[in-house]
Amino acid sequence: MATMTLIQAVNDALKTEMRRDDRVVVLGEDVGKKGGVFLATEGLYDEFGADRVIDTPLAESGIVGTAIGMALYGLKPVPEIQFMDFIYPAFDQIVSELAKFRYRSGGQYPAPVVIRTPYGGGIKGGHYHSQSTEAFFVHTAGLKVVVPSTPADAKGLLASSIRGDDPVLFLEPKAIYRTAKGEVPEGEHLVPLGKARVVRPGKNVSIVAYGAMIPRCEKAAELAAAKGIDVEILDLRTLMPYDGDAILETVSKTGRLVVVYEAARTCGFGAEVSAFVAERAIEYLEAPIVRVAGFDTPFPYSLEHVYVPDPNRILAAIEKVAHF
């Protein structure tokens, strides 16, 4: 075990998988000599060379589009999109091509591309360096969507994504790139996709969340504990396919659900969780489901702290469902 930040764990996963499998290549803007704007790919260029750590021209559709071609040919490309807010030039390639290749070719052409991209608020980046638009991609059949919240999960989930045979959108919570620190197994480490993790057990209220919201939910749970409310937190880790069994287990235990996500509220992933619980476990519910989310406004610059759910807003929701 070594203590690492979340971004160091991402870097460790890339190094480990690139050493293990020479089909793994990294490409994107500034990923080479610079090591990426957040330094996720630091040191890879020196170790693996310019042919496997590729500084590309500045064009997201080209980064993803050429990565698809590499994957069709048998490589395991891991393109980086510098910020999720810049992914839209590649949206067509992701939605119409990457996600559909295996299906439309009758299984003849799988396209195992793992797109890494930092998402969400936390760096005072305004609209274009802060958004959390995972719902667009979860809505696309054929794509897996993964969001770690701890260093160990970042390494294990990324390694599993790379070893898998499916396209994955790997969303990295940039707000906690350096603040999330923890023990990470050295060498090969895998965490299976599609399995949620109980962050803390509790009896009274369930929180379902993911990514950068997890530490905020933990803080809110501490505040709630001081008021006598015992909160269970479930970290989904994978949004597609999500761990429905784990959601039903926690909700059937507590009967009260708060869903926390930093994306715009309407049609965000929390809407799916709410609908799923309403369909499958309404008989267990003691209170209405409450969503704590970003607002249906563009992501702000100066008022970011108002937009992104914080422990106090989450606590208010916990108290609301606890005392319903």
Add this chain to the structure above:
Amino acid sequence: MKTKPKRVIGTAGKTCPVNDPRLSGEIQKQLYRWMALIRAFDTKMLGLQRQGRIGFYGPIKGQEAATVGSAAAFEKDDWIFPALREGGVTLMRGFPMEKIVAQLIGNAGDACRGRQMPCHYTFREGHYVSMSSVIATQLPHAVGAAYAARLRGHRIVVAAYLGDGATSENDFHTAMNFAGVWRVPVVFVCQNNQWAISVPFEKQTAASSIAVKASAYGFEGVRVDGNDVLAVYSATRAAADKARAGGGPALVECLTYRMEGHSSSDDPTKYRPAGEAESWVDKDPIARFRRHLESLQLWSDEDESSFQSVIADAIAQAVDTAERFGPPSVASLFEDVCSNGIPPHLREQLAEVSPAVHRP
């Protein structure tokens, strides 16, 4: 059309020795047979569409020289990233004809299990990659595949097909730019049939040709007479040889003409000037190449009638075989979404579909 295309066969069938690839008589006859087969197949399929036996068809008629001349210039191990009108290349690469018809019908005989509209073939064994209907998206894929091949030390070339309309798309620019920077072994083959559905070439670009665009990306582009199979072959072969030897990408623009509508759903008389289509009948690539072969005593009326009879039988047999397949299974709707079979959430959705309701 300001840039004059390179040409081998004159419209009267005479050859220009400068660009002549000097192919053997047997190879020239094989090019002709492919062109004639593709024409006969195309005519039959459009007919099946009119009879309601297939849902849609994108005809190739008029573009056989551009298709065959370019595809014949690539080696068996080279990869093809097609656009809409390269379906004939599957025949050249050995895809069984009944599989092609089954794809057009979309039944259980289709290798892609009826998941795409007609003309969206996939033939992995022949390195003919699955296409989408989105324009130009295949071009960056071709560049990436060429990069991967080079990284793995394989001496293959990747063919990236596109139409004139595709050159206005973001992904055309992106792919050309990446290809130039990476100097990968990819040959862009543009079938400039001068119409993107109803939009003519001059509304697509102010450039004098598609070929000139290559120079902005740091590599060569050449415009050839796309109705001259030898000129297309010659230019594509030169580009492929150079790319294979490490000389980087190239663009071959085949100036041709779409003699039918964009698809079975299109009526080109609504937007084309009167007489234009008729003027291209004289430049029909098949008639023109046949005159050339006849002038060299490589082909005769007897050869023609016996070949036409052989391919008519083969096509009829393929249609008959393909039409015997039933529809794809309902479960196939849920397969191939991801690796390792149908995942639990899709199993639940499959269970919602009552076999009684969905029996064909």
